[in-house]
Amino acid sequence: MSGTRIARLLAGVVLGTALGAAELIFLAVAAPAALIPALRPAAARGRARLTALERARLSRWLGHEPARADGGYAFLAARAALGVLGGYLWASTLFLIVLLLGGGTWDLVWGESEPVPLELPGVKLVTSGGALGITAGLALLGVLILMVAAAAALDRRLAAHFLGPTGEELMRRRIAELTETRSGIVRAVDDERRRIERDLHDGVQQRGVALAMLLGRARHAIGTAPAARQDGVAELVAQAYTESRQLLDELRSVAWRIYPTALDELGLRAALAGVAERAGLPVTVHDGLTARPASEIETALYFVAREAITNAVKHAGAHDILVVLTEDERTVSVAISDDGGGGADPSGGGLSGLARRVLALDGTFTVDSPPGGPTRVTATLPKAPPCG
Numbered sequence: 591m592s593g594t595r596i597a598r599l600l601a602g603v604v605l606g607t608a609l610g611a612a613e614l615i616f617l618a619v620a621a622p623a624a625l626i627p628a629l630r631p632a633a634a635r636g637r638a639r640l641t642a643l644e645r646a647r648l649s650r651w652l653g654h655e656p657a658r659a660d661g662g663y664a665f666l667a668a669r670a671a672l673g674v675l676g677g678y679l680w681a682s683t684l685f686l687i688v689l690l691l692g693g694g695t696w697d698l699v700w701g702e703s704e705p706v707p708l709e710l711p712g713v714k715l716v717t718s719g720g721a722l723g724i725t726a727g728l729a730l731l732g733v734l735i736l737m738v739a740a741a742a743a744l745d746r747r748l749a750a751h752f753l754g755p756t757g758e759e760l761m762r763r764r765i766a767e768l769t770e771t772r773s774g775i776v777r778a779v780d781d782e783r784r785r786i787e788r789d790l791h792d793g794v795q796q797r798g799v800a801l802a803m804l805l806g807r808a809r810h811a812i813g814t815a816p817a818a819r820q821d822g823v824a825e826l827v828a829q830a831y832t833e834s835r836q837l838l839d840e841l842r843s844v845a846w847r848i849y850p851t852a853l854d855e856l857g858l859r860a861a862l863a864g865v866a867e868r869a870g871l872p873v874t875v876h877d878g879l880t881a882r883p884a885s886e887i888e889t890a891l892y893f894v895a896r897e898a899i900t901n902a903v904k905h906a907g908a909h910d911i912l913v914v915l916t917e918d919e920r921t922v923s924v925a926i927s928d929d930g931g932g933g934a935d936p937s938g939g940g941l942s943g944l945a946r947r948v949l950a951l952d953g954t955f956t957v958d959s960p961p962g963g964p965t966r967v968t969a970t971l972p973k974a975p976p977c978g
Contacts, residue, residue: 596735599742602651603680606745609647610673613640613666620663640666645753654746661752668748676741680734687730694723767949797837804830858888862913865896869903871911878916886975890947891915891924894955897940898926898967906930906965921953923970932963944969951975 616636623629641660648654697720704719755763808827853861859877866873882888895913902908908930916923934941936957948955953971 596738598651598653599738602647602745603676603738603741605647605651606669606673606741607677607681608673609640609643610670610677613670614674616640617663617667617670637663637666644669644749648745648749652742652745654749656749656753656755658752658754661749665748665752668752669745672741672744672748676737676744680737680741683730683734683737687727687734690723690727690730694720694725694727696720697723797833797840801830801833801837804833853889853892854885857882858892858915861892862895865899866913869899869911871903871909873899873911873913875913876915878914879922880917883922883971883973884975886951887922887971887973890951890953890971891922891969893947894944894967894969895924895926897944898928898965901934901940902926902928902930902965906932906934906963908965917973921970921972923968925966925968927964927966930963930965931961932959932965933961934959934965934967941967 620633620636623633638660644665645656645659648656697718808830852864858879859875862875866875883891899911899913902911906928908928911926911928914925914927916925934957936942936945936959941957945955948969948971951971952975953969956968957965958968959965
């Protein structure tokens with residue numbers, strides 16, 4: 591630790607001691623004043639001024655720039671206790687250091703120092719009282735430096751608790767969060783692509799193969815069958831027609847799962863109405879939104895609701911599902927509740943992908959699904975998507 595750094599910390603701690611004494615006096619006066627309504631504004635102004643002085647001290651001498659402007663009376667009380675107690679400890683230590691160094695130097699300069707024997711295990715030393723005093727003083731000086739550094743660290747921790755972390759710390763946290771959510775988005779996109787591939791391979795592709803085989807058999811039968819076997823040919827054509835309709839339904843279902851065009855054209859309520867129609871059990875949608883959210887937010891709300899409804903139908907054995915859309919001044923939310931058996935795993939592929947999507951938009955995602963039910967999935971997102 592450099593001398594300049596030590597000097598800055600020492601200045602900050604000394605100022606902290608003075609401010610701690612002032613805060614202690616203020617709190618002793620402000621406590622009775624808080625009981626008198628006419629004096630409360632004056633007490634609030636005094637608290638604001640002392641907090642502003644603390645913020646300036648933290649920023650100028652201790653290198654900590656708090657995020658919030660007011661920590662309340664609790665912050666001043668904690669600061670007063672730390673400042674007064676820390677000031678007593680470092681002032682007492684400094685006084686003892688001055689005595690030891692001054693006395694030891696006096697003895698050495700004026701030659702009045704007496705020999706002092708030191709007996710250690712296996713070693714016997716004889717030194718002078720002056721040298722011993724200077725040595726002890728220098729050792730206590732090192733202790734004082736550590737005390738100052740510890741007091742400064744406690745000051746910063748106290749400020750972080752009551753006034754919030756520094757802007758730099760907030761930026762580091764934000765960068766770490768963005769890095770994590772960016773990788774999460776990549777994983778979510780890959781998971782969705784794999785899911786689409788499975789749907790196409792296991793559903794649509796198999797339907798197409800079956801349809802091609804039926805049409806081949808029908809073509810062969812038409813070319814070779816006598817009139818007596820026309821009924822069999824007609825049956826093959828009917829089967830091919832049925833298979834083609836099922837193939838179209840599969841394609842429509844896969845396309846809907848990838849992205850519903852109704853969401854862009856008609857909005858979230860219409861898209862959720864389409865999900866409700868396909869659910870196969872009663873789904874009630876309560877739309878409390880006054881206007882359409884931003885496109886990214888609307889899409890995230892849709893996929894959260896759709897995945898929760900799909901899980902309730904396929905895995906929870908639900909009989910009734912409720913979807914509630916709400917908003918306040920800054921956020922929009924969707925909550926999906928069902929009366930199924932519960933036990934949904936938030937770390938599962940579908941729900942974890944939704945959580946990453948919501949977190950990437952600065953939202954929150956929660957799953958409350960105790961065994962035995964009911965299940966409630968909630969996503970809350972800001973009305974405006976994050977920039978960049």
